Amino acid sequence: MAKKVKSRSAAQTAVKKRSGTKSAARSSARKAVKAKARATTAKSSTKKPARPKQRIAVSHHREEDFKTDGLRAYAKYRDLGIADATHGLAQAHVIRLQGPCDPAEVSKLHFHDVEFQMVYVLKGWVKTYMEGQGETLMKEGSAWTQPPKIKHMILDYSDDVELLEVILPAEFRTVELKA
DSSP, rough: OHHHHHHHHOOHHHHHHHHHHHHHHHHHHHHHHHHHHHHHHHHHHHSSOOOOOOOOOOOOGGGGOOOSSSSSSEEEEESSSSHHHHTTOEEEEEEESSOOOOOHOOOOOOOOOEEEEEEEEEEEEEEEEEEETEEEEEEETEEEEOOTOEEEEEEOOOOTTTEEEESSSSSSSSEEOOO
C-alpha cells in the first residue's frame, strides 16, 4: 500500500510561515511583559522596610492578666503578647465585656483606623451593628471581620461574653462618631 503524501501549495506554506512569525512575536512579547513584572515586583519588594524578626509568643490563661486598661471602660482585656512578638505588626487579646450591658455607654458608633480586624466569640453572645450589614447576633463560635474604617457598634451582650480579637497593626486610632 502506498502512502499518500500531502503537498502544500506555495500559498499554504507562506501562511504557515507568517503565523509562525506572529506566534514567535507573541511569545517574545509575553516574555518581555513577564520579565518586566518580575523586575517591578523585585523592585517594590526591595523598597519595603525590613521588619525585625518575629519571635514566638506563648500566653497561658491567668485570671490576673485581665486588665481594665484597654479601649473601653466596660471591658477587661487579656493581652496575648502578639504585639511585642511581632514588633507592632499585629495585636491579639481576649476581651470580657462587663455585664450587665448599659446601652447608653456601649452603643456608640465608631470606627477603627486599621488594616485588618477579626473577632471570634469564645463564650456567650454579642449583638452588633455594622454599616452595610445591619444588626447581627454573634454567638459562641461565631467570627467576623470588620473592614478598615467600617462604622460599627455593640448593641447588647451576655453577662459572660468573651471575645478573641486580632487587629493589624497593633497601634491604631479609634474615632467615635456623633449619632
